[in-house]
Amino acid sequence: MSEQGSTPENTPPAGREPVFLLPGAVTAMIGVLVAIHLASTFVLNPDGMAQLVFWFAFQPLRILAGASDIVLAVPLIWTPFTHALMHGGWEHLLFNLAWFAIFATPVTRRYGAG
Known part of the structure; x- marks a missing residue:
């Protein structure tokens, strides 16, 4: 049989790559933490x-x-x-976000956002 014209079964669909490879729930939580710290730093x-x-x-x-x-x-x-949701400073927030992204990503992918 000729393999010309046939596509492999495991080919991912053509499309654009996501900007963030983090799950949506992890990205949203990081956004919430940054927003809370921005508000507490610059507004209060x-x-x-x-x-x-x-x-x-x-x-x-x-x-x-x-x-x-x-x-x-x-x-x-x-x-x-x-x-x-509260942090002592920007360094504290950034380190916590890094660890959160590292460890929450596999947990979210394995068990879901709930």
Whole structure:
């Protein structure tokens, strides 16, 4: 048989290569982290930054202080999740984004974005 005119079965479809080889969920999360840090760096004044840390950073002392004043314990509902979105500076953010891209990409490809 002649192989002329036949195409191999495993040929990828012709098209453009993606700009980012990261999964969409990883790229979106990196965008969210950068946007949060940009907003906290350039929009908030020192008082606003203190309020951001007070309400969204995980502070274990809240567990003990919540026994005397329940208002101090309320942020314990969301701070176990929101503390990961805050960073101490640009170097901290960039190193975390590099590690996130390296390790989250195979996990996302294996298990999905959910």
